Amino acid sequence: xxxxxxxxxxxxxxxxxxxxxxxxxxxxxxxxxxxxxxxxxxxxxxxxxxxxxxxxxxxxxxxxxxxxxxxxxxxxxxxxxxxxxxxxxxxxxxxxxxxxxxxxxxxxxxxxxxxxxxxxxxxxxxxxxxxxxxxxxxxxxxxxxxxxxxxxxxxxxxxxxxxxxxxxxxxxxxxxxxxxxxxxxxxxxxxxxxxxxxxxxxxxxxxxxxxxxxxxxxxxxxxxxxxxxxxxxxxxxxxxxxxxxxxxxxxxxxxxxxxxxxxxxxxxx
Numbered sequence: 598x599x600x601x602x603x604x605x606x607x608x609x610x611x612x613x614x615x616x617x618x619x620x621x622x623x624x625x626x627x628x629x630x631x632x633x634x635x636x637x638x639x640x641x642x643x644x645x646x647x648x649x650x651x652x653x654x655x656x657x658x659x660x661x662x663x664x665x666x667x668x669x670x671x672x673x674x675x676x677x678x679x680x681x682x683x684x685x686x687x688x689x690x691x692x693x694x695x696x697x698x699x700x701x702x703x704x705x706x707x708x709x710x711x712x713x714x715x716x717x718x719x720x721x722x723x724x725x726x727x728x729x730x731x732x733x734x735x736x737x738x739x740x741x742x743x744x745x746x747x748x749x750x751x752x753x754x755x756x757x758x759x760x761x762x763x764x765x766x767x768x769x770x771x772x773x774x775x776x777x778x779x780x781x782x783x784x785x786x787x788x789x790x791x792x793x794x795x796x797x798x799x800x801x802x803x804x805x806x807x808x809x810x811x812x813x814x815x816x817x818x819x820x821x822x823x824x825x826x827x828x829x830x831x832x833x834x835x836x837x838x839x840x841x842x843x844x845x846x847x848x849x850x851x852x853x854x855x856x857x858x859x860x861x862x863x864x865x866x
Contacts, residue, residue, distance in 0.1 A: 776806025
C-alpha cells in the first residue's frame with residue numbers, strides 16, 4: 598500500500614485541501630477547458646489533467662490548446678494533475694519544457710497535483726525535472742508531488758523563491774542535488790523525506806549541503822518533513838542555524854518522537 602495524501606477537509610473542496618499550502622492557493626483554481634466560461638482569464642491558476650486517467654493523449658491536447666490561447670501570456674500559475682497513467686509513466690517533460698515558456702507571466706507550477714483517490718503519492722512516477730527549471734528561468738514557485746523516478750541535476754536558478762517536493766520517500770541523490778543547486782532567491786524549501794520503504798534513503802550527510810546554507814543565502818523557511826530519521830535531522834538542525842536570514846526564520850519540524858526542538862529554535866514560528 599502506498600503513502601496517502603489526506604482527504605479534503607469537511608466543508609472544503611478538494612482544491613482547498615490540496616493547494617492550501619501552495620502559492621496557487623492565492624488564486625482561483627479553474628479546470629481547463631471546462632471552466633473557460635466562468636473563470637477569469639488572468640488571475641486564475643489553470644489546472645490540466647487527463648480525465649480518462651490512462652494515457653489517452655488528452656493531457657497533451659489540453660496543454661497545447663491552453664498554450665495557444667491568446668491570453669496565455671497572462672497566466673501566472675498552472676496546476677498539473679494526472680498527465681495520463683501517472684502510476685506507470687512520467688510526465689511529458691520535453692513537451693512541458695517546450696510549451697510552458699509561452700506562458701511568459703508564469704510564476705508558479707504544481708506538478709503532480711493528485712489525491713490518493715487518484716494516485717497514491719508513492720506511486721506517482723516522475724523523471725528528471727531539470728529541463729523544466731532550465732526552460733522557466735523566471736519561475737518563482739515549484740511544487741512536485743511524488744518522487745518515484747524523480748531526478749534533478751544541480752543548476753543555478755536566479756528567481757526560484759519556493760521549492761517543495763512532497764513524497765513518500767525522497768531519494769538521497771535528489772536531496773544532494775537540491776543542496777548542490779545555487780538558488781540565491783530561495784526563501785522557502787520543503788522536502789518530504791519519507792521512509793526507506795518508498796525510496797527515502799537520504800541521511801543527515803545528504804542534508805549537509807542544505808544545512809550549511811552556502812548556496813541558499815536568502816532561505817528563511819525550511820521544512821524537512823515526514824521523516825523516519827527525524828531524531829538525526831533534529832540533531833543536525835541544532836548545529837546548523839547560522840544562515841544570514843536565520844534571525845527571523847521559521848522551520849517546519851520533521852516530527853520526532855523522542856527529541857524536542859533544539860534550544861536555538863527560532864522565536865518566530
